[in-house]
Amino acid sequence: MRVFIIYFLSIFTLYSSTLNLSISSNPSRINPILATDSASSEIAGWIFNGLFKYNKDGKIVCDLAQSYKFIDKTTLLVTLKKNILWHDGVKFDANDVVFTYDTINNPKIYTPITSSFKKIKSVKLIDRYTLEIKYFQPYFKALEIWLTGILPKHILEKEQNLMTSKFNTHPIGTGSYKLKEFKISQDIILQVNKQFFDKVPKIDTIRYKFLPDPTTSFYMLKLKQLDLGGLTPIQLDRQLDNKFKADFNIYEKPSFGYTYLGFNLKNKKFQNKKIREAISLAIDRKELADILFFGHAKVCTGPFLPDTFAFNSSIKAPKQNIQKAKKLLKSLGYDELHPFEFQIITNANNSIRVNAAQIIQYQLNKVGIKVSIRVMEWQAFLNTVVHPRKFEAIILGWGLSLMPDARSIWHSSSDKLGGFNLVGYHNQKVDTLIEKAETTIDTDSLSKIYQEIFYRIVDDIPYLFLYIPNSISVVNKDIKNVSPSLIGITHNEEDWIK
Numbered sequence: 001m002r003v004f005i006i007y008f009l010s011i012f013t014l015y016s017s018t019l020n021l022s023i024s025s026n027p028s029r030i031n032p033i034l035a036t037d038s039a040s041s042e043i044a045g046w047i048f049n050g051l052f053k054y055n056k057d058g059k060i061v062c063d064l065a066q067s068y069k070f071i072d073k074t075t076l077l078v079t080l081k082k083n084i085l086w087h088d089g090v091k092f093d094a095n096d097v098v099f100t101y102d103t104i105n106n107p108k109i110y111t112p113i114t115s116s117f118k119k120i121k122s123v124k125l126i127d128r129y130t131l132e133i134k135y136f137q138p139y140f141k142a143l144e145i146w147l148t149g150i151l152p153k154h155i156l157e158k159e160q161n162l163m164t165s166k167f168n169t170h171p172i173g174t175g176s177y178k179l180k181e182f183k184i185s186q187d188i189i190l191q192v193n194k195q196f197f198d199k200v201p202k203i204d205t206i207r208y209k210f211l212p213d214p215t216t217s218f219y220m221l222k223l224k225q226l227d228l229g230g231l232t233p234i235q236l237d238r239q240l241d242n243k244f245k246a247d248f249n250i251y252e253k254p255s256f257g258y259t260y261l262g263f264n265l266k267n268k269k270f271q272n273k274k275i276r277e278a279i280s281l282a283i284d285r286k287e288l289a290d291i292l293f294f295g296h297a298k299v300c301t302g303p304f305l306p307d308t309f310a311f312n313s314s315i316k317a318p319k320q321n322i323q324k325a326k327k328l329l330k331s332l333g334y335d336e337l338h339p340f341e342f343q344i345i346t347n348a349n350n351s352i353r354v355n356a357a358q359i360i361q362y363q364l365n366k367v368g369i370k371v372s373i374r375v376m377e378w379q380a381f382l383n384t385v386v387h388p389r390k391f392e393a394i395i396l397g398w399g400l401s402l403m404p405d406a407r408s409i410w411h412s413s414s415d416k417l418g419g420f421n422l423v424g425y426h427n428q429k430v431d432t433l434i435e436k437a438e439t440t441i442d443t444d445s446l447s448k449i450y451q452e453i454f455y456r457i458v459d460d461i462p463y464l465f466l467y468i469p470n471s472i473s474v475v476n477k478d479i480k481n482v483s484p485s486l487i488g489i490t491h492n493e494e495d496w497i498k
Contacts, residue, residue, distance in 0.1 A: 017498040018205040019479075020227045022217045024349045025378040026184050026210075029168035032149025033104050033111050036418075037382060038399070043182075046190055046206065047087075047173035048149025051078060051097065056485035056492065058402045060143050064092065064150060064174065066129075068143070073441070074121075076133040076142055084197040086152050087178045093128045099153035109162060110418030112408050116145040119438065137439045140446060144403045149173065176201050176494060186210055201494040212349045212378075221248070227476040227498070228489065232352065233296035236472055248474040251484045255471040257399040258300040259353065261344065261360065261464040264391055266424040269342055274328050276461040278340075280318050281325040282367040288359050289467040292352055296472065300465040302458045303410065309443060310404040310450035315458050317465075325367040334368065341370040345385055346395040348375045353395045356466065360395075386422060394422070395466075402487075406434045406453050425462040 027040040032048045035041040053063040062068070066081045084092040101123045104114055119141075121134040135142060152172050159165050171179055174197070177190035188208040192201050209226065211217045218235055220226045224247055231240075236250070261279075263270040270276055289297045299317045304310035334340040344360065346353040354375055361371040376385065385391050398409070408414055411434050414421035430453055437449045458465070473489050475482050481495040 016204050017202075018207055019203045019493075019496070019498065020225060021206060021208050022211045022220065022226055022229060023188065023208040024212050024214065024217070025347075027182075027188075028379065028382070029163075030171045030179065030182070031151075031162070031168045033100070033109070033113060033151065034163070034168065036112065036420075037378075043179070043188060043190075043208070044149060044171070044173075045175075046177040047171050047175040047179060048151075049174045050148050050150060051080075051146040052143055053147060054402065054487050054491075056483070056487060058486045060147075063147075064097075065146075070142075071132075073138045074135045076135070077126075078131045078133065078146075080129040080131070081197060082129055084174055085195045086154075086174055087172045087193060088152075088155075089195075090152070090154050092150075092152075092174055094125050094131050095128075096150050096153045097131055098123050098125055099157060100148075100151045103151060103156070103162065104148075106162075112414065112418055112420045113145070113148060114418075115407050115411070115413060116141060116405070119145075138441050140438055140441055141403060141405060144401070144405075149175075177206055180205075185212075199494045202497050203493070214349070214351055221474065224476065227479060229474055231472040231474055233292075233294040233470070233472070236296065237294050247477060249477055249482065251473045251475070251489060252296070252470050253484075254298070254306075255469050256305065256401070257397050258303075258305075258468045259356065259395065259397045259466045260300070261466060262394050262396060262423045263462065264389060264393065264423060265426075265462060266389070267392055269340075269392060272332065273461060274332055275340065276464075278325045278328040278332070278367070279364065279369065280461055280464055281321045281328070282364050282369060283318075283360060283464060284320040284363060285317050285464075285466055287320075287363075288356060291359060292355060293467070293469055297467045297469040300468045302454045302465055303406070303463075304404045304450065304454055305400050305468070308402075308404060309447040310454060312451040312454035312458075315455060320363075322367055329367060329369070336368055339368050339370045341372075342392045343372045343374055344393045344395060345374045345376060345381065345391050347378045347381045349378055352469075353397075357395055387417070389422065389424065396422075404450060406430075406437070406450070406457075410434065410453070410457055423462050425457075425460070427456060427460060430456050430460075 023039055025039045027043050028037055029040050030043050032044045035044045049063045051065040052060050055061045066079045068078045070076055080094055086092055104117045119135055119139045121136045124132040126132055155172055176193055176196045178193050180191040181189040187210055190206040192204045221229045222244055285299045289299055301315050301317045344357045346357055357373045364371050408420045410430055412426040412431050415424050433449055433453050437446055440446045478498055480497045483492050485491045
């Protein structure tokens with residue numbers, strides 16, 4: 001009997017594996033419609049499914065949906081897969097989709113995705129596994145918005161306040177992994193969902209080690225206590241030994257996001273465009289990117305990613321011009337005796353942003369602008385500074401999807417609680433262009449509209465677009481079947497073997 005137990009445990013150990021990852025901040029709400037920070041979104045991504053998803057090439061394919069077809073330009077018919085189970089064993093069906101749609105549109109729910117779903121006229125239940133979705137007019141993101149994770153009606157239909165619900169820390173989804181353990185500032189453990197409707201992952205457990213200090217994360221990588229992680233350029237260029245290179249595969253590509261210095265446009269200090277222009281002219285973006293990234297980044301010229309249909313290649317980054325910046329400041333009444341002063345706030349667990357703030361402080365000092373820097377813990381930063389808009393200027397990043405959508409940041413309607421128009425940007429012409437784009441299905445026409453949006457936003461200087469860093473990922477060579485793709489390393493995690 002003892003021999004059998006030892007043999008059983010040996011077999012279990014052989015086939016049971018753990019993927020060790022890291023997370024630098026606490027998820028605020030592990031809920032697909034409320035996840036506004038990267039930590040929450042990442043964890044929710046394992047737990048929930050949308051009707052559709054992106055494949056490795058960035059094309060939309062079915063997820064919870066079995067099939068779909070457009071009856072006309074404004075009517076979408078979706079057939080759902082059968083025999084999908086929620087993590088608690090209850091069957092998923094079309095009622096959950098209707099419930100999720102109704103919840104997103106609930107006025108008591110504060111979520112930036114509401115604006116996208118306002119384009120829907122109705123979501124009608126045809127039968128338990130068939131939905132008819134009608135849009136008010138042709139919509140360029142008719143499929144994309146349904147990448148949003150679907151919520152379980154049977155658990156949440158009687159919930160009084162989803163914003164504060166315990167569901168947000170004890171989520172139940174349909175995804176390939178279930179949440180097993182989550183406590184604030186501790187490790188997060190996900191367990192494989194053996195009843196998953198698609199290919200069941202071969203790795204049984206995902207453990208996110210809570211490591212708010214990136215230096216500690218790098219140390220843990222070198223000890224092979226993490227299987228996957230990101231490297232900074234200085235780590236890649238100067239801190240890797242031969243053992244590390246023997247233990248890990250390294251993958252580098254441009255990231256889907258940029259970093260910016262955002263001005264609070266409702267603050268009187270920044271309402272005159274000339275002061276924003278002076279700040280812009282005082283900053284050397286290339287020097288900033290080179291110091292921070294050692295050549296592993298490019299200067300950002302505007303709000304949409306290069307090489308997409310929305311990118312306006314005719315717009316170049318402003319060149320540093322100290323004399324012109326000083327002249328502008330003087331025309332506004334600022335000089336050495338009366339310097340322009342403001343505060344930049346950013347988050348403590350991102351050393352690159354902190355260093356960026358210090359470099360900007362140094363560069364602006366050359367034209368007589370005095371900058372103070374405040375660094376805060378991530379959740380405190382979000383809850384007391386970013387969301388209530390209590391800042392003069394912030395350094396943050398913005399991740400972009402494969403289908404750009406200007407509304408969530410740049411439309412005036414997104415300047416509200418729960419919206420991403422954090423700086424209070426308002427431009428009626430931009431609003432009109434965004435609205436026109438949303439009903440434009442033809443790609444060439446859409447490209448022209450978006451490139452004009454790009455131009456107008458850059459011209460208004462609501463942000464200083466700073467840099468687009470490269471994404472540098474490393475994966476333990478003990479993990480097999482890793483296949484880098486347009487949408488990232490973990491797109492085929494279900495095939496990984498460790």
